[in-house]
Amino acid sequence: MQYFSTRNKNMTKKPSEAILQGIADDGGLYMPESFENITFPMEKLTEMTPKQISETVLSLLFGRDDMFKEEGSLEKAVSLAYDGKFDGEDYAPLSRVGDAFVCELYHGPTCAFKDVALQLLPRLLAEAKKVNDVKEKIVILTATSGDTGSAALSGFSDVDGVGIIVFYPKDGVSAVQERQMTSCRGKNTCVCAIEGNFDDAQSGVKSIFATMEVPESVRLSSANSINIGRLAPQVAYYFKSYGDLLKAGEIAMGDLLNFVVPTGNFGDILAGYFAMQMGLPVGKLICASNRNSVLYDFFETGTYDRNRDFHVTKSPSMDILISSNLERLLAMACGTEACAAYMKELKETGKYSLKKEELAAIREVFDAGYADDKATFETINRIYREYGYLMDTHTAVAWHVYEKTLAKDKNKTVVLSTASAYKFASSVMTALEASYADDFDALEKLYALTGVQIPSALDGIREKEIVHHNTVAKDDMAEFVMNFIGKDAV
Numbered sequence: 353m354q355y356f357s358t359r360n361k362n363m364t365k366k367p368s369e370a371i372l373q374g375i376a377d378d379g380g381l382y383m384p385e386s387f388e389n390i391t392f393p394m395e396k397l398t399e400m401t402p403k404q405i406s407e408t409v410l411s412l413l414f415g416r417d418d419m420f421k422e423e424g425s426l427e428k429a430v431s432l433a434y435d436g437k438f439d440g441e442d443y444a445p446l447s448r449v450g451d452a453f454v455c456e457l458y459h460g461p462t463c464a465f466k467d468v469a470l471q472l473l474p475r476l477l478a479e480a481k482k483v484n485d486v487k488e489k490i491v492i493l494t495a496t497s498g499d500t501g502s503a504a505l506s507g508f509s510d511v512d513g514v515g516i517i518v519f520y521p522k523d524g525v526s527a528v529q530e531r532q533m534t535s536c537r538g539k540n541t542c543v544c545a546i547e548g549n550f551d552d553a554q555s556g557v558k559s560i561f562a563t564m565e566v567p568e569s570v571r572l573s574s575a576n577s578i579n580i581g582r583l584a585p586q587v588a589y590y591f592k593s594y595g596d597l598l599k600a601g602e603i604a605m606g607d608l609l610n611f612v613v614p615t616g617n618f619g620d621i622l623a624g625y626f627a628m629q630m631g632l633p634v635g636k637l638i639c640a641s642n643r644n645s646v647l648y649d650f651f652e653t654g655t656y657d658r659n660r661d662f663h664v665t666k667s668p669s670m671d672i673l674i675s676s677n678l679e680r681l682l683a684m685a686c687g688t689e690a691c692a693a694y695m696k697e698l699k700e701t702g703k704y705s706l707k708k709e710e711l712a713a714i715r716e717v718f719d720a721g722y723a724d725d726k727a728t729f730e731t732i733n734r735i736y737r738e739y740g741y742l743m744d745t746h747t748a749v750a751w752h753v754y755e756k757t758l759a760k761d762k763n764k765t766v767v768l769s770t771a772s773a774y775k776f777a778s779s780v781m782t783a784l785e786a787s788y789a790d791d792f793d794a795l796e797k798l799y800a801l802t803g804v805q806i807p808s809a810l811d812g813i814r815e816k817e818i819v820h821h822n823t824v825a826k827d828d829m830a831e832f833v834m835n836f837i838g839k840d841a842v
């Protein structure tokens with residue numbers, strides 16, 4: 353298997369090189385060259401454990417002639433990532449809620465779905481380093497709207513030969529998210545607030561990748577979902593959901609299954625599209641946005657236009673105006689040449705428009721909707737009262753969109769739940785019309801109110817000592833990175 357850049361079909365790399373590099377030299381993202389020969393063995397799905405599903409997906413996406421050639425090495429990597437890290441054996445348990453199913457992706461060490469990928473990414477990087485005989489220290493640069501940061505820090509903390517720098521928007525994350533990051537004690541970790549929003553942080557990181565001259569002893573890489581090593585592990589839970597529903601007799605083999613995905617950078621939902629390309633019977637993939645509804649407008653009109661106000665919402669991990677992974681969908685739907693042209697337009701004018709037939713092809717699978725904070729809170733409240741099921745704000749956005757688009761669909765639907773309600777406890781408390789003093793108090797009061805177990809990772813978070821105190825202007829990010837590298841590499 354080879355990977356190519358979304359902006360140039362001829363710019364190819366081995367999977368391990370794509371993982372090491374994160375982003376292609378021309379600024380594009382890496383894509384598997386073909387899905388034709390990587391069909392998932394659906395007939396074995398119900399016999400597989402969650403880890404075996406993950407192993408199968410990874411060996412299909414990356415092949416076995418580059419990474420994981422050694423017998424048992426893939427199984428070992430997956431075990432290192434998942435054993436004992438999640439509450440229970442399963443990284444993606446399903447719950448029935450009303451007529452739909454919720455795939456709970458938040459039982460990992462930082463209580464958001466990003467753990468599923470970010471516990472595995474360090475293992476993929478270690479393997480990629482090994483097969484390419486890379487001796488340099490790898491520095492992971494990451495921009496986060498909240499959840500990537502803590503999940504990446506948890507995954508990479510004290511991993512040999514790797515350093516990690518996380519940038520987050522100062523006023524764009526919850527106090528709990530901020531404390532999860534700033535209390536990280538890994539010796540190789542560095543956390544820094546940006547005076548700006550998530551897009552500023554992400555653009556800053558992208559420009560550092562494009563322009564920074566780093567010392568020879570260092571290589572920069574990314575833990576954002578622009579890295580294919582971050583995307584690949586997410587494909588597994590789409591298959592797993594299908595397998596669980598087969599086992600429960602809710603669907604029969606071949607039945608189409610819908611997924612509703614709370615979306616920001618478009619990584620999670622794109623993994624669903626990858627699963628479909630690998631043979632999963634998918635009906636619709638529904639992209640759910642909050643008030644930053646740039647993706648909703650794109651799917652409605654074919655025009656992507658980031659020239660609009662940025663809103664800080666109660667589902668902050670989806671407060672994004674440039675959804676990087678959409679580029680991968682464009683490369684598949686329109687080809688790399690058109691994709692490169694659209695990305696150039698986006699950079700220069702902040703927008704681009706697809707041709708009618710390109711949009712029509714995409715709309716055969718994708719649909720979209722959005723929920724503002726009011727609808728989000730209403731949903732949390734109503735679903736808790738009706739079903740006793742507690743959901744966080746991101747999941748509630750998706751649930752609202754499910755009700756708007758699919759409630760009457762003949763196919764069954766899985767709504768992806770991307771964070772624990774406790775990670776956004778203040779918002780959930782407000783939605784439930786209950787009072788609290790601050791973010792940390794909200795956690796305890798939410799438990800007192802609902803009796804739903806607090807995840808161990810968040811229990812006692814208020815007492816965790818802050819060890820990272822950095823804040824920089826967005827224009828000073830590069831200098832900050834240089835200082836970290838300088839300090840660290842010599």
Ligand SMILES: *Cc1c(COP(=O)(O)O)cnc(C)c1O
Binds near residue numbers: 466669
């Ligand atoms: C990151 C995140 C999302 C968005 O996922 P993308 O892959 O960026 O689309 C949604 N919900 C939560 C809780 C997240 O942390």
